[in-house]
Amino acid sequence: MRTTIADTVDAAVAGIEDGATVLVGGFGLAGMPFDLIDALIRQGAGDLTVVSNNAGNGDVGLAALLRAGRVRKVVCSFPRQSDSYVFDELYRAGRIELEVVPQGTLAERMRAAGAGIGAFYSPVGAGTPLADGKETREIDGRVHVLEHPIKGDVALISAHRADTMGNVVYRRTARNFGPVMATAATTVVAQVGEIVPAGQLDPESVVTPGIYVDRVVRTEVRRLTVQGAR
Amino acid sequence: MRTTIADTVDAAVAGIEDGATVLVGGFGLAGMPFDLIDALIRQGAGDLTVVSNNAGNGDVGLAALLRAGRVRKVVCSFPRQSDSYVFDELYRAGRIELEVVPQGTLAERMRAAGAGIGAFYSPVGAGTPLADGKETREIDGRVHVLEHPIKGDVALISAHRADTMGNVVYRRTARNFGPVMATAATTVVAQVGEIVPAGQLDPESVVTPGIYVDRVVRTEVRRLTVQGAR
């Protein structure tokens, strides 16, 4: 249904429930929906499962959500970074669950959820501990692992611009997980730096069509770098 | 490896072998690589398996290749059209094999080939004759059909513009199968209306990155409409 333009980030995240699975865009800080996460912290939903590539950097964004104690479980490919101290402490204290998924499998499992694929066989992870307990099948002489979709109740993403119909474009490598997460959640919320009238985005260059986007909210552009992260 | 710019369409299709599986872009005539097909007819390879959405319109493009007797089998979603008389005659005469695949499954099976997915479960076609003999599995209460990748030896596609590194953009709905076929064949050949220096295409708007494209050739733009086709 039609995309709505929210007046505030708080309105944009309204209705997220305790126990929800929340897909959070970004790769490190690039594409991280800082303002939506801050609003989610104010909104108060807890016991969340967060699906994101990393488990937070520094004290902002996802790290702040973790520190606020709202997250029961993180599904990600790469929690450990030079500035992932918030997650590290929670994990070592046994206060947060972790499911590590290879980065491409994480993306593809969300794509499957958005694309109506029931399950798929991937060669990634075969013969490694990350395939333990998973069904496997040999296809063309190569062992494949059966992988299942990851569907979100909500996706929070950050993008460059949107139009009033919810069409979205991204900027450089801040695109990363945004487009695939936008397909994979029941409710998709995008914070963008600018909202333009329908017809102002080049239809050839729209990356996420409005059909995938439920709510758009304009926020000030905050571009943060990871200090010394590798 | 690096994309090469071919001087002629004949050079662009050199080396296609008898018995090859050829992915042919286009939906009806939009995006049909007319000039590459004409060159393929001159080149002479036969006993081909052609994978394309349709089975030719009128007397041009894919229809001409069929009329030249070079095609052993067509894999497509929609052969029957008001102007598919070349295919219709061959089929009724028992001179060509046909595998009908639902349109989205056709696209997704090629995507799987390009994306390193060994096989996938799709709900499309479950309970219909097109799933006869295929493995099925119930996932979340819904019957899914196991589908396998379709890989091409060659893909022939038509696009709007390319740069000298083989990055490609399309025009409107002529995009259709081009991008997915470009990922799914060993050798990918693109005819384009214009070739520009690297750096002239917006990196945010490249649809098919050069990594997928082996040969590019510039051809005159020929835009044909289907007469009365539905």
Added chain:
Amino acid sequence: MTTAAGCREHPDLAPLTTEELAARIARDIPPGSYVNLGIGQPTRIAEHLAPDAGIVLHTENGMLGMGPAATGDAIDPDLTNAGKVPVTELPGAAYFHHADSFAMMRGGHLDVCVLGAFQVSHHGDLANWHTGDPDAIPAVGGAMDLAVGAREVLVMMKLFTRDGAAKLVPACTYPLTGAGCVSRVYTDHGVFEPGPDGVRVLETYGTTADTLGERLGVGLIR
């Protein structure tokens, strides 16, 4: 689609014309919906959608925001609908490739699709791609993807063939497009909801529910 309580019978009206039927279906499509209109008669529905309803049309060959058919100089062979007819682009349109387009369909993102049909079963099975005639050349296109993928699958068809045979049948005799996928069937004689418990009749045109039930040979649920 909300289910109306009871059946509205219009025995005084004539059976609906194709154009009236298209208008009837258009009225049921909620504002703001993303909709795919199948090849053939369903494309007529577009002309009856309220311009301010914000309904966005999808065409499976890679576009959202499809406008009306193109004429004259506006004809662009690179811009067609799924029936290969030249169309136009509306503000806010977006193009995408076939794998993405069908991911959108199969993934359940379209609110509504409207398809023609050869037969619909009382349980909502759809047959619209193949008559089973051994001489026919099979061609499925995107019908199975739409049947499985759209949240609401509406059928637009005549209720009887030229020979008078019902097209709403206990079980499809033609090869299936999808099993149990049809939400609602709009016909010249009435509107029906097939389902696991049988067929509910919502409206009749030029006849009564009782008469229709007799012609169809089924006890229609009111």
Added chain:
Amino acid sequence: MTTAAGCREHPDLAPLTTEELAARIARDIPPGSYVNLGIGQPTRIAEHLAPDAGIVLHTENGMLGMGPAATGDAIDPDLTNAGKVPVTELPGAAYFHHADSFAMMRGGHLDVCVLGAFQVSHHGDLANWHTGDPDAIPAVGGAMDLAVGAREVLVMMKLFTRDGAAKLVPACTYPLTGAGCVSRVYTDHGVFEPGPDGVRVLETYGTTADTLGERLGVGLIR
């Protein structure tokens, strides 16, 4: 990668420095290749690629045509490499999302990737994501996708740990990243090709093949 005949021994040279090793690997990457350089030491290889070789760098967070690290005003937080370090864009670059980026990797479209390693087995198994230390926080990133997907998986590592233990081992004791995926191992002491039949040695630095074989406890194939 073509396999050189025999082994070139350089007992007179010192073991290679990291920079020399990066340069050595750069020389083996064919012109025109599409290459992913893993986080850490392999990123150094970029500085040794001939500018006119037309080698295109991929970063798994969604870009082809990645340029050198950004400095000063060129730093753009929206443009980083897989290690989250700000980088630059070269002419002919293209951006894409994560699912497309990893489809590219898993689909076998990258010619070469170069990864660091904790251990490589004589048969080409790779362990580079987890030491198995129960206290360590596991983090795999894109390593498994690269190990499975790139046509040639090259490893860049020191041959021995600080404690003198070989990292080229009969069987990995650390958890695997990928099985039988490594084509070639470039180390400070020599270049090796693991495989089903055992380890071939292609070059040595500061030692001989015989001495290396003794230190590694394996009969090296020449």
